Amino acid sequence: MDIDVIISDKPLDIMACVGQVTRPNAGGIDVFIGTVRDATQGKAVLRLEFEAYQSMAIREMRRIAEQAFAKWPVHAIAIHHRTGVLQIGEVAVVIAVSAAHRAAAFEACRFAIDTLKQMVPIWKKEVFEDGEVWVAAHP
Amino acid sequence: MDIDVIISDKPLDIMACVGQVTRPNAGGIDVFIGTVRDATQGKAVLRLEFEAYQSMAIREMRRIAEQAFAKWPVHAIAIHHRTGVLQIGEVAVVIAVSAAHRAAAFEACRFAIDTLKQMVPIWKKEVFEDGEVWVAAHP
Amino acid sequence: MHINILAFGIAKEICGGSTLQVEVPDHATAGELKQLLTEQYPRLGGLSSFLLAVNEAFAAPDTPLSARDEVAIIPPVSGG
């Protein structure tokens, strides 16, 4: 299985992620790019801070890619996640999936980001003008 | 509606397409990249040739983007299609969709490529060692 | 009246060029022109499907034609 997983505190390179899954036998690549939004529920966000349980997060990201390989006929999967302080518009996550046919690429990519958000031990703190909130921490 | 449609006989620039839809209020961008596969139904492909009814294709691509805006809460859509002779691995189409939330970006992007393949007057000829075939022309 | 027609993809090969001229009765429809083209170029009938576009939009069979229209033969598309 052709899996590339990275957690980095440096800016992510979208084309490097795409390049990791480009194959001559792939007809379609789906790429999801998660960026830092300037507001949440109508409130202006100044910046985000991402913290990861790095060793476990790498394991979980790899496990998600393995599950996607088991579910769909895909050629390669790359999952790159950023940590540290991110400004508005910066890229927090890039997921690229290549496949012979596009349906598998779309479905595996969607599965990967949905599952990452549920399972991977990474935490996001939203910093506002008047305070900070760990996202999803409280009901 | 924030729509960017291009048909070009020059190599497509994936990051230029992504850049067209990047917005501070977008949290997710889905990108589909269609590349030239090295084989079709087990037969080696040497290269592809794309021909477009350019003026109508531009109209139809724009109409697809407008339909996507009507169906999903998306921020911006870019659809770039290549024409002319393409070698294996080259990029034939790039579609990028940004939205506040990822579900809309994924669904609108999938809709755009599916509908493009059904409706946009662009034709692909596969060139093999021993001949050429206009894709989908015959039953 | 004379109708100028654009042909693309495999239709260009079947019709022997990227433009052709066809003579149709005044007030002819897209459906009638399609019928006439199929008679003149029987291999068009062997395609998975083919549509006509009139002024850069897919035309219904009852779309009326005029001599100034841009008409195109659209064989099965395969972009993307």
Added chain:
Amino acid sequence: MHINILAFGIAKEICGGSTLQVEVPDHATAGELKQLLTEQYPRLGGLSSFLLAVNEAFAAPDTPLSARDEVAIIPPVSGG
């Protein structure tokens, strides 16, 4: 036995640091440790949820603990 525990995100703030040591009975389970942590740091109980990871994998309540395990408090994740 002593168990060394990593705390992340809001758990780091609630527990007052990114590592802590907790004394548990020999043969304690992850479920028992979770109970003990909730008593010691009541604000953990106010989270939407929290899980324990043992040796970098999510732990079921009956997972047995040993002194050499790497245990982590995993508050609700929010990556991506």
